[in-house]
Amino acid sequence: MAILERKVTNNVAHLTLNAPGRLNALSDEMILILHKALDEIAETKSIRAVILSGSGKAFCAGHDLKQMTAGRQNPDGGRGYFADLFNRCASMMARIQSLPQPVIAQVHGIATAAGCQLVATCDMAIAASDTRFGVNGVNIGLFCSTPMVALTRNIARKHAFEMLTTGKFIDAARAETLGLINRAVPPEDLETETKALADLVASKLGSAVKIGKQAFYDQIAMPTDAAYAFTGNVMVENMLDRDTEEGIAAFLGKRDPRWEQ
Known part of the structure; x- marks a missing residue:
């Protein structure tokens, strides 16, 4: 089973994170294959917009904590692996914004930590009304410092700091008010609304x-x-x-x- 599904319809590419058993975590493999897919899309002039979604119960739950824990077994306690991981993830996030085509996040379930960072990084985002968002690493003792970069470039600093230091989740209505997403829609309308936005963008020069x-x-x-x-x-x-x-x-x-x- 491919961990990233791809399809192209009417000049719109649709990328789906497809590791539902791990809540579409940004594992080493997911970061690599997503970055590669973005590079390929950048070179495809016929593609004029991109939708990024997740399969299963969640959009994306952030980094793969099991994989990160395994990295601690390295002789340096994981320092090199962690530095490389966060650099690779940052490079993938930056690729989204350097992509010629607008990228729209289609969000459902939860978008937490680096998953929330992914939403904040996309050029636009539409979420199901029952989606929850959080930069909740602080709850397990890991401050979401890299997700903070994208978050603070989307919402006002006091709201961002509250999310980062309390680990509390916000709902889609609050996310829309704060500017993290463009709008919240009924869950049954999520795919249709996102596709309509992508098709509209793709119709432009x-x-x-x-x-x-x-x-x-x-x-x-x-x-x-x-x-x-x-x-x-x-x-x-x-x-x-x-x-x-x-x-x-x-x-x-x-x-x-x-x-x-």
Whole structure:
């Protein structure tokens, strides 16, 4: 059984974490195969959006604690393995945001620790209304320091700090209010709502979305003046794109655009 299922429908790739017996934990194998799948999608121009979901009862329960515990048997007590694990996981998370295509998390059940980090890392997220979210490592004595990076770039710092230090879970309605997800929907509507969003994104000009996604993340870390200067140059390049010229002409001519990409 493949631990990551893949399918492509109408320019949308759907990746499903498929280790339900381990609550789709981010094991060494899962991190590797997910990163590889993302690299392959990045090179596939026909794919314009990505959905990331989990099989079974949960979206993702974070790192594989059994695997991490086994790493302690190494001569250094696990120091090298742990450093490598967190670096590999961070690289995979970064790949999601450097991907040309927008990535939408389709979340159900629970998304905890690095699983919550995965939700926060995705460009957008839709969750079933009965989903619970947590960065609950502190409950077992492990502060969720790496998940904290993505979490604090999604929600206000006081709310993030409360989640990190108490280990308490929040429901989907609260996650929506805080900005961790785009919206919560009835469980029976989760797949349909996520697919509708992905299809809408995939219907746009791929080159424009690619340019925009990269600029979105680049400008966030800049001061306002620098961000305007940077994005002004991005828009110049976007305007010079042949398909953008066609899109504007089609709009003015009240017709559908004839895009090449």
